[in-house]
Amino acid sequence: MLRKGLLQTVLWMVALLQLFPLIWLINYSFLKSGEFFGSGILKWPQTPEWNNYISAFTYGSVPKYLWNSAFITIAAILAAAVLSLMLGYAFTRMEWRLRGVFMAVIMLGMIVPIHATLLPNFILFDWIKLLDNPLALILPYIAFSLPISTLIISGFMETIPRSIEESAVMDGCSVYGVIFRILMPMTKPALATVCIMNFISWWNEFIMANTFLTSETFKTLPFSIMKFAGQYSSNYGAQFAVMTMIALPTVIMYLLFTEQMSRGITAGAVKG
Amino acid sequence: MKKWVMIFTAILMVFTLAACSSGNNGGNAGTENESPSNAPSKPAAEESKAPEQVTLKFFTALADRSNGMGKIEQSIIDAYMQENPNVKIEVEALQDEPYKAKAKVYASTESLPDIIQSWGQPSFIKPLIDNGLLLELNPADFESSGFIPGSTDGFSQGGKLYGLPRNTDFLVLYYNKKLFDDNGIAVPATVSELTEVSKQFREKGINPITTNAMEGWSLPIWFEYAAQRASGDFGKIDAVMNGESAFSGDADFQAAAQSILDLAEADAFADGFLTADYGTSRNLFGQGQAAMFVMGNWEAGLATDENFPEEFRNNVGAIPYPSSDKGKASDLAAWFGGGYSISKNTKHPEEAVKFMQYFFKPENWAKQLWQTGSGTPAQKFDQFLTGEESALQKGLVDIFNSTTSASNTPFLDLGTEEFKTKVMEAHQKLFGNSITPEEFLKELDAAVALLP
Structure with a gap:
């Protein structure tokens, strides 16, 4: 009983530690800029400063940027999911020469830092007139998602018995049929994991967006924060309001899919 | 089968949609960027005899377009487009650090936008000039703008002008009158009084002095004050920077560092x-x-910022940095901050220069900047004093008008990025009281030794 109580308190403390930044974030989004950084850590305002949200929606163009962010992120994670599923199939099920080499080359992508690709990509996109275009973000996002996604999905696929596919082939299923009608439903947990992981990494990506986008039309959510940054001091309240709205989808995704995620990651981990 | 056809079409749509939107991009990118108050480019398209359409790309580090300097910049751009329907100015505004990062990308691909924000400091502008990326400007074109003598020096190299300054900046001591009055403390006039006053505030449990020590750039300018008050001459640091002397072993610098340590x-x-x-x-x-x-x-x-209580707004004042027996209060750490340069690769140099001329007309930038209280222009602005300025603004003008000598560009901006970092770190140690004056001066010398 005592041990259980101890465990409970420890868990509650961990939970509070995790929740605190979120509470902080929401709390600050209701403060006036002048009330920040005072003596108290949390400061509940007398009257919530809804103006922060109003200016985030109007001057900060949150709705437009939200749509851009959603479009770019979803396009990237869907493409990455499909491609990594196909790659996973090619690497685990198909027998071909240089398979190991290609797998290794794809995995090597994991060690490439984003910053090292900024300049070459900028020159390349400038060349093929892709600057200031959603594709300039979607393509690198897909590329950076592929290594880890392929790793997770092929790890998961190893756990699926081949006999299922064999019986499908006997019933006259094509290769694509095997991938999308047999394997895809079975790898759902892994696919969900991959999608959520990629969503989290690209949802508020800034450095590439900052480099490749120039016009207002395609800017993503993080630009909205910057709109409130003055040369010296900033409109912190509105920035926190924007950040709250950026964090919201991520938090919701987490709440909905935590189970899926942990299942997806661990499922492929044990079998080699 | 149906499922993967669906997915395939979904992917296809992603790409085709993207392609479509990129087609529209050229058409609406600029207008999207403007503030809601205008729709200037439309009438131009309807006029058949309109002169050639010109698009200027304008790259600025004033990210907030609804407040302060960013708002003024945008309103001048909007007004210009209204008056010149054939010119469209596309603004790209990023915050300081992202701005500098992207400026590097632009510079290394030789695709600088037509007009860029620049700083009249070697750490920013020198590489651009050395690589021939900036357009040489003709000072005669801007004679009517009334730039303060010396303000364009930072933007010049080898007697040629490569940029125009936007602001006059100087470091002062803001103080809260109410806190002084309530505690019966007198406003400090000398350096030793400043130390004394600080002790008194501490006793009352009030923080005496604050500044943005984490970013660190205000500290070396503060030290310039300390050094001037110790030696009576702003030029001593310049002499060190020119390699004519050193920080270590100089009694004045020693005393300056000591005065900071005393604080x-x-x-x-x-x-x-x-x-x-x-x-x-x-x-x-x-x-x-x-x-x-x-x-x-x-x-x-500060005097008009509604984020702060009214009591504060009515009680904020500014005084020059306290004097000493050698340095007067009217010896000011003043310099010229950001400005603009034109890219050498621009397709429309005449149009860009014309816009800059318009921008720097006294009644545009100088007047609006001053009358909104967003800063002090690098141009003459006496004629725009309205008499309705806040007490704080008046105090600042008085300080500036009484200047007897000025420090010019802060010495941390006279070198490379690495030099700048080293200098700021040394200062943070000194202000944090974790280093002796001797060690501090040695660190400064080590930083100077890094310079080419």
Whole structure:
């Protein structure tokens, strides 16, 4: 009983530690800029400063940027999911020469830092007139998602018995049929994991967006924060309001899919 | 089968949609960027005899287009497009650090936008000039703008002009009158009084002085004050920078570093001084938790910032940095901040220069900047004094008008990025009281030794 109580308190403390930044974030989004950084850590305002949200929606163009962010992120994670599923199939099920080499080359992508690709990509996109275009973000996002996604999905696929596919082939299923009608439903947990992981990494990506986008039309959510940054001091309240709205989808995704995620990651981990 | 056809079409749509939107991009990108008050480019398209359509790309580090300088910049751009329907100015605004990062990308691909924000400091502008990326400007084109003598020096190299300054900046001591009056403390006039006053505030449990020590760039300018007050001459640091002498072993620099240490030992710096960034220190002062704030004249808006209580707004004032027997209060650490340059690769150099001429007409930038209290222009602006300025603004003008000598570009901006970092780190150690004056001066010399 005592041990259980101890465990409970420890868990509650961990939970509070995790929740605190979120509470902080929401709390600050209701403060006036002048009330920040005072003596108290949390400061509940007398009257919530809804103006922060109003200016985030109007001057900060949150709705437009939200749509851009959603479009770019979803396009990237869907493409990455499909491609990594196909790659996973090619690497685990198909027998071909240089398979190991290609797998290794794809995995090597994991060690490439984003910053090292900024300049070459900028020159390349400038060349093929892709600057200031959603594709300039979607393509690198897909590329950076592929290594880890392929790793997770092929790890998961190893756990699926081949006999299922064999019986499908006997019933006259094509290769694509095997991938999308047999394997895809079975790898759902892994696919969900991959999608959520990629969503989290690209949802508020800034450095590439900052480099490749120039016009207002395609800017993503993080630009909205910057709109409130003055040369010296900033409109912190509105920035926190924007950040709250950026964090919201991520938090919701987490709440909905935590189970899926942990299942997806661990499922492929044990079998080699 | 149906499922993967669906997915395939979904992917296809992603790409085709993207392609479509990129087609529209050229058409609406610029207008999207403008503030809601205008729709200038449309009438131009309808006029058949309109002169050639020109699009200028304008790259600025004033990210907030709805407040302060960013708002003025945008309103001048909008007004210009209204008057010249054939010119479209596309604004790309990023915050300081992202701005500099992207400027590097633009510079290394030789695709600088037509007009860029630049700083008249070697660390920013020299590489651009050396690589021939900036257009040489003709000073005669801007004669009517009334730039203050010397203000374009930072933007010049080899007698040629490569940029135009936007602001005059100088470092002052903001103070909260109410805190002084309530505690019966007199405003400090000399350096030793400043130490004394700080002790008194400490006794009352009030933070004496704050500044953005975490970012660190205000500290070396503060040290320039200390050095000037010790030696009576701003030129001594310039002599070191020119390699004519050294920081170590100089009695005046020693005394200057000691005077900063005295402040540190008197606990003059606010709690968490070294971890306070710009917003934190400004708020600490604005919330009445610190009595003094060492910052540039651009904070004239403190007196009108509704984020702070009215009591504070009515009681904020500015004084020059306290004097000594050698350095007068009218010896000012003043310099010329950001400005604009034109890219050499621009397709429309005449149009870009014309816009800059318009921008720097006294009644545009100088007048609006001053009358909105967003800063002090680098141009003559006496004719725009309205008499309705806030007490704080008037105080700042008085300080500036009484200038007897000025420091010019802060010495940390006279070198490379690496030099700048080293200098700021040395200062943070000194202000944090974790280093002796001798060690501090040695570190400065080591930083100077890095310079080519």
